[in-house]
Amino acid sequence: MTDLSAIADRLSSLTMGRTSGLRLREGMLTLVLDVTGLSNDVREAMEREVRHAVQDAPGVDDVRIAMTQEKTALRIIAVGSGKGGVGKSTLSANLAVALKRLGHRVGLVDADIYGPSQPRLMGSEGEKPEAQDKQMFPIQSRWGVPMLSMGHLVKPGQAIAWRGPMAGNALSQLVDARWDGIDTLIVDLPPGTGDVQLSMIQKHKPAGAVIVSTPQDLALIDAARAVSLFEQAGVPLIGLVENMAGYACPSCGEVSDPFGSGGAEKAAGEMGMPFLGRIPLAMGIRTASDAGEPPAAGDGAEAEAFRAIAEQVAAWLGKGR
Numbered sequence: 591m592t593d594l595s596a597i598a599d600r601l602s603s604l605t606m607g608r609t610s611g612l613r614l615r616e617g618m619l620t621l622v623l624d625v626t627g628l629s630n631d632v633r634e635a636m637e638r639e640v641r642h643a644v645q646d647a648p649g650v651d652d653v654r655i656a657m658t659q660e661k662t663a664l665r666i667i668a669v670g671s672g673k674g675g676v677g678k679s680t681l682s683a684n685l686a687v688a689l690k691r692l693g694h695r696v697g698l699v700d701a702d703i704y705g706p707s708q709p710r711l712m713g714s715e716g717e718k719p720e721a722q723d724k725q726m727f728p729i730q731s732r733w734g735v736p737m738l739s740m741g742h743l744v745k746p747g748q749a750i751a752w753r754g755p756m757a758g759n760a761l762s763q764l765v766d767a768r769w770d771g772i773d774t775l776i777v778d779l780p781p782g783t784g785d786v787q788l789s790m791i792q793k794h795k796p797a798g799a800v801i802v803s804t805p806q807d808l809a810l811i812d813a814a815r816a817v818s819l820f821e822q823a824g825v826p827l828i829g830l831v832e833n834m835a836g837y838a839c840p841s842c843g844e845v846s847d848p849f850g851s852g853g854a855e856k857a858a859g860e861m862g863m864p865f866l867g868r869i870p871l872a873m874g875i876r877t878a879s880d881a882g883e884p885p886a887a888g889d890g891a892e893a894e895a896f897r898a899i900a901e902q903v904a905a906w907l908g909k910g911r
């Protein structure tokens with residue numbers, strides 16, 4: 591009779607305790623190999639070694655190896671806005687980069703199917719993610735933040751035709767990718783408060799949400815709608831960010847407030863959520879963003895503004911959420 595316990599011991603030392611469930615039935619040897627945290631190359635090499643070690647054992651005609659992977663809990667932070675153009679994508683990219691600089695293991699998903707802009711903002715335009723067993727591998731951006739965007743999957747303009755379930759499935763593929771080594775995922779939601787947003791939130795259950803608004807009264811009314819969308823889905827609100835707050839003069843640096851100041855902070859208070867800070871309307875933010883160089887990766891006042899917001903988000907996460 592085949593000595594299964596001797597084989598089990600050998601496999602255990604070969605894989606440093608990653609094998610279990612060894613069984614032999616009618617010549618078929620089955621076992622489970624835990625590949626949690628291993629890179630693709632290492633897991634393939636390990637599978638080959640295991641197979642090699644057992645295939646000639648007495649009574650073994652065939653070997654079946656089931657690979658399992660412990661799912662590390664990913665905390666999703668959704669970034670939403672009541673309407674487009676308020677800088678939600680800019681904030682998402684820079685929040686991810688700033689959190690990374692604070693030492694967090696953070697990834698970025700661009701769920702804005704109707705106008706994906708993260709490939710441009712993060713300087714990864716034209717790259718295509720690889721996939722294995724229908725699961726995608728994130729693209730490694732230059733800023734240490736792995737990312738996936740609808741913009742990496744379709745030609746510009748193509749995504750716009752997607753509706754309902756098709757859009758939802760595509761978004762799920764991005765969130766359910768192989769985010770190995772990542773514990774926090776920033777998700778740049780599509781603008782607005784429609785069905786795609788709601789089903790995305792209900793399905794992927796973000797740990798918290800950041801709302802972005804510009805200072806105008808009308809934008810703040812839209813922001814309130816985004817807030818109620820998250821409340822409806824039971825997602826905790828991390829806070830409100832005021833973007834394009836005040837105009838920073840490119841020559842003298844002086845900040846003026848064409849839309850008044852303090853409105854967003856007051857609105858956050860009225861909506862019962864923390865105010866996370868303001869990002870000025872600055873030419874440098876737009877030019878760096880267009881060039882694929884997130885300002886949060888640099889030095890100076892703009893990087894500082896994003897870092898201050900990231901610190902508050904990090905503090906919120908640190909409270910065990």
Ligand SMILES: Nc1ncnc2c1ncn2[C@@H]1O[C@H](COP(=O)(O)OP(=O)(O)OP(=O)(O)O)[C@@H](O)[C@H]1O
Binds near residue numbers: 676880
């Ligand atoms: N603080 C800022 N200062 C200057 N320009 C900014 C600032 N924030 C965003 N922008 C610029 O405004 C434009 C819109 O920003 P962004 O794409 O981030 O908005 P959005 O809310 O994600 O829009 P949409 O939802 O329509 O994709 C971009 O050209 C961006 O570079």
